[in-house]
Amino acid sequence: MGRGAMKVAILEQPRKFVVRERPVPRAEAGEVVVRIAATAVCHTDLDMYLGHHPGVRYPVVLGHEATGTIATVGADVSGLQPGQNVIINPVISCGHCDCCRRGDEHLCRNAGIIGREFEGSLSQYIRLRARYVHPLPAHLPLAEATLIETLATVRHAQVRAGIAADESVVVLGQGTTGLLHTRLAVLTGAKQVIAISRTQWKIDLATRMGARHTVRASVDEAVDKVQQLTDCAGADVVIDTVGDADTLRAGIAMLRPGGRFVSFSLGHADFSGLNAFGLYFKEISIIGTRALTHVDMAPSIELVASGKIDMSVFVTARYPLDQVAAAFEEYECNPSRILRIVIDAGGD
Template sequence: MKAALLEAPHRMSVGVQPDPELAPGHVLVEVATSAICGTDVSIWAGKMPANIPVIPGHECTGTVARLAPDVTRLKAGDRVVLNPVTACGVCHYCLRGLTNLCLNGGLRGREVPGTFAEYVAVKETEAYRIPDNVSFAAATNFVGLYTVVYSQRKAPYIPGGKVAVIGQGSSGLLHTQLAKVSGASSVIAVTRSKWKLEMAQRLGADEIVPAGEVDPVERVRELTDGFGADVVIETAGSAQTIVQAYDMVRPGGAILQFGIGPLAVDGVPVQNYYFKDITVIGSRAGLAEDFDRAVALVASGRIDLEPLITHHFPLDEIQKGFEFVEGGGDGGTLRGVIQIGKEG
């Protein structure tokens, strides 16, 4: 099969790789689209350890092409999205249902072969049917949405609450949409980017805060009667925005730390845990049930994934695609995808 191979940081080739083998319990998926996610870019840039040389990619949609004889959950021709993480099913955490914390798991395109390839073989339990009303390219966002669903399930106060979402990249926009759908009384979108604020508004944000023009902490306080937000969802992952979240949350409120920040952040006001009695919630990947919820949210038309895809590249131009995304895109970039199959 044709596939990309990351040979060294910043060096990708496209060539012929062995077809994946179809082990018992596995399905062979003909890849349609695989998105370029921030994690892929970190691996590509050598900032995140990986089993190089590796076929990169982990946010993937496609069609079930072949099944092992014992597969019962899926059939040939099913349109699916793949769980980006593998889990062993038998370790301490898997046995407790916490497959996102599997001791023997890995990320496709990092520890195990990835999805910038014509075919990928996965356990039948790692592929989820996607609704017909969403394109293969947009459906790569299910991988983001299931993590957003998982994290908001862990957050209190969203129904009826005032929710500030810092950062309006693809994850932030999904958080904005989901908080609104989940019954937040007010969703406040915070980012420097004007066009992302406009998109946030179109996707349901009640208030927008242009962080480059106003003090976002002050503005969120004004919008919450001086108290601060019931929940602050931090998706930008920068040291500055992480510290801002502590000043933006009301006493007794909660911070959902979704953005993958640096190892440690100076200036985190640890005393606020006591004096403001706040709750800080972490979140890593998600569970199988979160894919089911994500699919139901999109199938019912409550969440729109289509606007999040802004750029398409053919597999042969994957190097160009990564350089483009790593360089920050063209000022109107949310998500770029690599088009591998015929259908978008």
């Protein structure tokens, strides 16, 4: 590869990656160029790889959970230097619509994320406005630090739910986001954190995350168990990381009167078999939550830097950028056995 060139993994169409050379981008005023170290691949990426994610235009460069090192800094950028390790906030907003002006940049009417609407991080370098990178402490391993983006979305949801120290919290599903919800609720000091999954190894990880109770069962079977564990009161908060009709129905059944149901999922399944009465009778609040905001980043970085959340358990496998096709083939074959696959961008 020539000087000034970089490798980029392009998804030309569903299930078809090619790795090509492109010129390394240059930082304009207000921008930085980040030399990508690692990108974590999540279910959203898998959906785009399979062609199941609505509205994606191919070819696309995937990758939105990424860390790296500042390579160059454009004019008018302060507080960032070449050599500094950073994590990327992938939610790119317009800055002038009504949502942005209200401070809800993650709900921007013209928003997109890198790795979907904008070129992503399955590449060796990426050019971004400086406000989308957040410095990381030098000691944090960059592959594990990619999970901080996901943690920030989890934090955003729990802030919206307003979880208090004396509350009971049920987390439905113990994949990556479910486990992070379990851990964060424990760290917030929730009186009781009940982790539910049908899969034993995920239950074991939930225990490692500090869940006070784990229930290995379907969500329907878990309803009675939650009632028992809460002395028939019901839970204060249910966080649903699965997002289908069963989890919504069972989750509402698990809640106490006045409880809050947090829908933390990008599921597209229609909900049938539900009616308004359960919401009315128990006066349930349903809380939607999307992506993350800039203010979620620094506290999430701090949680990991201080050792309160061990991110190493989430990295199931690592692949170099050249083998991105093999990484996605493995993910497609074993979606329920993988938490995150990390793609290492490697040297030039």
